[in-house]
Structure formats: C-alpha cells, structure tokens
Amino acid sequence: MPITIIDHARERMLERGASEDEVRITLEEGIPSEAKSGRKAKEKIFAYDGFWLGRRYPQKKVRVIYVEEGEELVVLTVYAYYGQWEG
Numbered sequence: 001m002p003i004t005i006i007d008h009a010r011e012r013m014l015e016r017g018a019s020e021d022e023v024r025i026t027l028e029e030g031i032p033s034e035a036k037s038g039r040k041a042k043e044k045i046f047a048y049d050g051f052w053l054g055r056r057y058p059q060k061k062v063r064v065i066y067v068e069e070g071e072e073l074v075v076l077t078v079y080a081y082y083g084q085w086e087g
Contacts, residue, residue: 003027003073015051016052016080018062026062026071033063039076043086057082 003024013023022044030042036047041063063079068077 002062002072003075004072009075009077013080017060017082018078019082022046022060022080023064023075026064027073027075028050028065029060030064035065039065039067048082052082055069055082058084059086061085 026042028043030044032040033043035041043061043063046060046062048057061081064075065077066073066075078082
C-alpha cells in the first residue's frame with residue numbers, strides 16, 4: 001500500500017528523531033493503538049542504544065498517526081519516545 005507523509009509529519013519526524021524507515025516499518029509491523037477522530041495509529045519499539053538530548057536510551061518507541069484514503073496510507077503525525085519498554 002502506498003504511503004504519503006505530509007509536511008507536518010515530516011517536520012515532527014525531524015523534531016522528534018524518527019526516520020522515514022522507522023515510520024514505514026511501524027506501519028508494516030507495528031501494533032495498532034487507539035487514536036482520536038477516525039484516525040488510526042500504530043506503535044513499534046526499536047532497539048536504539050543511542051543518545052537523545054544528551055541522555056543514552058536503550059529503546060525508541062515510534063507512534064504513527066495516519067488515515068487510509070482509498071489504497072493509500074496518509075501519515076498525519078509521528079511521535080518518538082525514548083526509554084525502555086521490553087527486556
């Protein structure tokens with residue numbers, strides 16, 4: 001299914017440290033989660049072991065908010081959280 005990432009979502013990706021590959025993988029493999037107003041969401045936890053804002057984190061959770069428009073997924077915004085959720 002084709003994926004379109006709107007400008008707002010690209011700005012949030014840059015601001016929050018999420019890559020386009022992570023967004024794509026989250027949409028393909030992520031776990032569905034709740035979203036408001038007829039939107040959909042998926043989340044995926046990635047191994048990170050890197051620094052974000054001066055602190056080291058073992059994992060990153062990417063949350064993608066999107067809608068389905070026909071045969072296309074349109075990404076509206078992206079969140080990235082840093083911490084540890086598994087293992």
